[in-house]
Amino acid sequence: MDWTVPNDRYGPDTELDPEAADPVWYQLAAILTARIVAGRYKRGRVIPSENQVIGEFGVARSTVRKAVKLLVEKGLVRTVHGRGSYVREDLDV
Amino acid sequence: MDWTVPNDRYGPDTELDPEAADPVWYQLAAILTARIVAGRYKRGRVIPSENQVIGEFGVARSTVRKAVKLLVEKGLVRTVHGRGSYVREDLDV
DNA sequence: GTCTATTTGTTCGTATGTATT
DNA sequence: TAATACATACGAACAAATAGA
Numbered sequence: 051m052d053w054t055v056p057n058d059r060y061g062p063d064t065e066l067d068p069e070a071a072d073p074v075w076y077q078l079a080a081i082l083t084a085r086i087v088a089g090r091y092k093r094g095r096v097i098p099s100e101n102q103v104i105g106e107f108g109v110a111r112s113t114v115r116k117a118v119k120l121l122v123e124k125g126l127v128r129t130v131h132g133r134g135s136y137v138r139e140d141l142d143v
Numbered sequence: 144m145d146w147t148v149p150n151d152r153y154g155p156d157t158e159l160d161p162e163a164a165d166p167v168w169y170q171l172a173a174i175l176t177a178r179i180v181a182g183r184y185k186r187g188r189v190i191p192s193e194n195q196v197i198g199e200f201g202v203a204r205s206t207v208r209k210a211v212k213l214l215v216e217k218g219l220v221r222t223v224h225g226r227g228s229y230v231r232e233d234l235d236v
Numbered sequence: 237g238t239c240t241a242t243t244t245g246t247t248c249g250t251a252t253g254t255a256t257t
Numbered sequence: 258t259a260a261t262a263c264a265t266a267c268g269a270a271c272a273a274a275t276a277g278a
Contacts, residue, residue, distance in 0.1 A: 073264080111267085112267070113267080115245090131244050132244060132273070132274030133242095133274080134243065135244085161262090167262075168261080194247080203262055203264075205261090206261085206262060211248095223248080224248050224249065224269070225249095226248080226271065227246095227247065
């Protein structure tokens with residue numbers, strides 16, 4: 051797989067660092083990606099809702115959406131209006 | 144009407160020039176004004192969203208907001224939180 | 237069929253930091 | 258120093274789709 055998000059730096063349980071060089075939305079995308087790769091978020095299943103991510107990480111909704119948007123662009127998840135974002139079945143990671 | 148934005152210089156299809164003497168946000172305000180006057184943006188209807196303007200002109204959101212702010216001050220549009228900016232019905236241009 | 241709650245989609249409001257001029 | 262312009266980040270309001278009672 052072609053990683054745009056640096057998972058050598060942001061593992062599944064890494065905390066967000068507002069002071070880091072990478073923006074928070076990017077760090078968040080890396081963490082969510084790591085969780086998908088680790089199997090914590092399983093294929094065909096929904097990832098946590100925007101509000102749940104907000105609750106866990108204490109970030110703004112726009113930040114969550116920016117992170118998930120990157121996951122969609124990377125082909126990791128697909129988002130369905132009114133339902134949620136699903137981990138793609140055909141992931142070869 | 145009392146033009147503060149110089150529409151003799153910036154028509155509806157004028158391009159932005161970062162090198163020009165007038166700041167970009169001012170040029171943008173003039174272009175949007177020209178489009179309202181030309182009827183391209185009609186009375187009572189919304190003008191393009193901030194993101195759409197960003198997409199068309201390739202400027203920052205703050206630049207768009209500064210331009211629209213001038214239109215509001217000039218009485219050309221009214222802005223509604225969560226919905227958009229509407230061309231005023233009572234324009235006498 | 238209707239109502240309600242949940243969730244994503246879109247839009248504007250505000251503040252801060254950085255770089256450039 | 259001040260103005261401009263970009264990016265980031267948090268809030269808030271409203272709309273639309275979905276699902277279940």
